[in-house]
Amino acid sequence: MNEVKLFSPATVANVSCGFDVLGFCLDAIGDEMIIRKTVEKGIKITKIEGYDLPFEVEKNVAGVSALALYHDANPDCGFEIEIYKHIKPGSGVGSSAASAAGSVYGMNLLLGSPYSPLELTAFAMKGEALASQCEHADNIAPTLFGGFTLVKSLDPLEVLQIPTPADLFAVVIHPQIEIKTADSRKILPESISLKNAITQWSNVGSLIHGLHTNDYELISRSLNDVVVEPFRSQLIPGFERIKRTALESGALGTGISGSGPSVFNLCKSEATAHKIEQAIRVDYKKQEIPFEIYVSKINLDGIKQIN
Amino acid sequence: MNEVKLFSPATVANVSCGFDVLGFCLDAIGDEMIIRKTVEKGIKITKIEGYDLPFEVEKNVAGVSALALYHDANPDCGFEIEIYKHIKPGSGVGSSAASAAGSVYGMNLLLGSPYSPLELTAFAMKGEALASQCEHADNIAPTLFGGFTLVKSLDPLEVLQIPTPADLFAVVIHPQIEIKTADSRKILPESISLKNAITQWSNVGSLIHGLHTNDYELISRSLNDVVVEPFRSQLIPGFERIKRTALESGALGTGISGSGPSVFNLCKSEATAHKIEQAIRVDYKKQEIPFEIYVSKINLDGIKQIN
Numbered sequence: 001m002n003e004v005k006l007f008s009p010a011t012v013a014n015v016s017c018g019f020d021v022l023g024f025c026l027d028a029i030g031d032e033m034i035i036r037k038t039v040e041k042g043i044k045i046t047k048i049e050g051y052d053l054p055f056e057v058e059k060n061v062a063g064v065s066a067l068a069l070y071h072d073a074n075p076d077c078g079f080e081i082e083i084y085k086h087i088k089p090g091s092g093v094g095s096s097a098a099s100a101a102g103s104v105y106g107m108n109l110l111l112g113s114p115y116s117p118l119e120l121t122a123f124a125m126k127g128e129a130l131a132s133q134c135e136h137a138d139n140i141a142p143t144l145f146g147g148f149t150l151v152k153s154l155d156p157l158e159v160l161q162i163p164t165p166a167d168l169f170a171v172v173i174h175p176q177i178e179i180k181t182a183d184s185r186k187i188l189p190e191s192i193s194l195k196n197a198i199t200q201w202s203n204v205g206s207l208i209h210g211l212h213t214n215d216y217e218l219i220s221r222s223l224n225d226v227v228v229e230p231f232r233s234q235l236i237p238g239f240e241r242i243k244r245t246a247l248e249s250g251a252l253g254t255g256i257s258g259s260g261p262s263v264f265n266l267c268k269s270e271a272t273a274h275k276i277e278q279a280i281r282v283d284y285k286k287q288e289i290p291f292e293i294y295v296s297k298i299n300l301d302g303i304k305q306i307n
Numbered sequence: 308m309n310e311v312k313l314f315s316p317a318t319v320a321n322v323s324c325g326f327d328v329l330g331f332c333l334d335a336i337g338d339e340m341i342i343r344k345t346v347e348k349g350i351k352i353t354k355i356e357g358y359d360l361p362f363e364v365e366k367n368v369a370g371v372s373a374l375a376l377y378h379d380a381n382p383d384c385g386f387e388i389e390i391y392k393h394i395k396p397g398s399g400v401g402s403s404a405a406s407a408a409g410s411v412y413g414m415n416l417l418l419g420s421p422y423s424p425l426e427l428t429a430f431a432m433k434g435e436a437l438a439s440q441c442e443h444a445d446n447i448a449p450t451l452f453g454g455f456t457l458v459k460s461l462d463p464l465e466v467l468q469i470p471t472p473a474d475l476f477a478v479v480i481h482p483q484i485e486i487k488t489a490d491s492r493k494i495l496p497e498s499i500s501l502k503n504a505i506t507q508w509s510n511v512g513s514l515i516h517g518l519h520t521n522d523y524e525l526i527s528r529s530l531n532d533v534v535v536e537p538f539r540s541q542l543i544p545g546f547e548r549i550k551r552t553a554l555e556s557g558a559l560g561t562g563i564s565g566s567g568p569s570v571f572n573l574c575k576s577e578a579t580a581h582k583i584e585q586a587i588r589v590d591y592k593k594q595e596i597p598f599e600i601y602v603s604k605i606n607l608d609g610i611k612q613i614n
Contacts, residue, residue: 021509201508208515
């Protein structure tokens with residue numbers, strides 16, 4: 001095998017109460033990538049379609065993560081990377097994570113899979129750091145592991161796979177404005193009230209319990225963010241409108257996807273997801289901002305080979 | 308049935324990372340109470356043994372919780388309460404919660420069980436509030452539900468029962484000093500860093516996951532408290548000594564029980580629990596403070612009738 005074609009999915013990080021630690025994997029949107037072994041040593045990015053991103057390996061998240069693995073593995077070959085970008089950079093659904101995870105996942109397959117998903121996560125974090133100026137794994141983990149993940153700690157890196165109830169669906173709306181992760185980090189306070197912190201960790205605990213017990217109503221009651229959403233939602237025009245419409249249409253919860261501007265909604269059943277999608281589609285037009293919206297099941301497999 | 312005799316167990320609240328929301332129930336120590344129907348209406352406390360506590364109903368936590376249920380039920384009878392107190396007030400293992408839960412649990416049995424455990428929790432919280440100047444349920448919930456509990460919210464009151472791995476044991480040491488809950492609340496900061504809050508909710512999430520998956524090592528890695536312990540441990544002479552000794556003897560984790568001064572240790576297997584108990588027993592003598600120490604399995608049933 002000298003070449004693999006991959007689907008590297010979009011992901012939702014934070015998931016309301018789980019700022020910086022929780023995430024889940026989407027199915028309806030993702031990048032395609034081709035990773036190819038070359039006789040010539042080193043890493044090359046030979047094609048980028050979809051969005052205007054740097055071909056220079058050191059300036060491209062897929063390139064930086066690839067280099068991290070490459071230097072560790074020190075193989076007798078090189079790799080070419082082709083990126084067919086469908087996830088818009090800066091949309092808040094793990095665009096950089098998909099790129100960063102894709103290159104290392106593909107290279108690992110071509111090398112005979114010497115690395116575990118956790119080790120791949122560590123390599124991909126090097127690429128992610130280029131995009132967001134700090135190493136984090138809350139998008140990379142669900143990209144590589146699938147389903148819901150909890151990044152328990154970064155040092156040492158530890159990722160937990162949390163069970164996903166079978167009927168859980170996501171509706172993601174992406175208002176076509178850009179929010180940079182670094183900017184949306186700046187808006188956050190350095191300290192929070194102990195009272196709000198307690199509310200937040202109570203919700204994280206009950207969300208994990210709800211996911212384990214398939215308790216959709218508890219999941220709904222746990223999808224609250226009293227810490228980050230009050231600040232970041234100000235950067236997203238019509239956030240409260242989306243939330244109200246989604247909840248009226250049967251959503252279990254609505255929150256900011258990663259650092260925004262995308263907004264995710266979780267619900268039970270595909271039919272409800274389409275109902276929510278339609279309602280938001282009609283209502284958000286009043287906001288007069290172009291947007292994309294899609295329905296996705298939770299992707300239990302994560303990134304995968306498609307050739 | 309005109310009389311019930313009860314065992315109302317001690318409990319450990321907070322459980323390191325889960326300040327104000329998590330708790331678990333002990334088996335080795337608890338109060339005994341007798342609740343008796345009387346023809347004469349009203350609530351009377353007719354006997355208190357073990358510790359010097361007020362007989363005046365309005366000044367006794369068991370009395371206050373009893374009154375809350377009594378006014379709601381408005382029965383054609385009255386109740387007498389006898390309290391055989393084994394849990395020292397102010398020891399940090401839910402002494403007031405045991406009293407507050409006991410009276411309402413017994414009255415409910417004698418009335419034909421019209422109230423759910425959740426409703427009894429709400430009544431018992433009225434008594435608990437007398438002891439700690441604020442309503443909380445993190446000791447009452449495990450007393451009434453057994454096992455591990457997460458108090459998801461107080462308004463509306465919601466208690467989650469979290470699974471308990473079968474081999475989990477607790478070792479609790481009670482240095483014979485008194486710390487009042489109200490005093491140990493005063494020592495806490497009103498705000499905490501976002502960074503520490505994230506660490507804490509990551510640990511809460513992973514502890515719940517570890518309890519669901521019987522992952523003792525994960526439970527161990529989750530039993531960390533970066534928010535409250537750094538402050539409250541200063542009030543407990545030799546806390547770091549206990550922690551070091553317990554961890555060296557195989558404890559999964561060590562933390563402050565409730566607001567202290569008791570310190571709990573969790574471990575896998577009864578044999579390890581006795582090893583930890585012995586090691587602390589020898590080592591804590593150097594502290595020159597009298598103490599009691601006991602080994603307990605996790606009590607899955609909670610409060611129960613014993614006649």
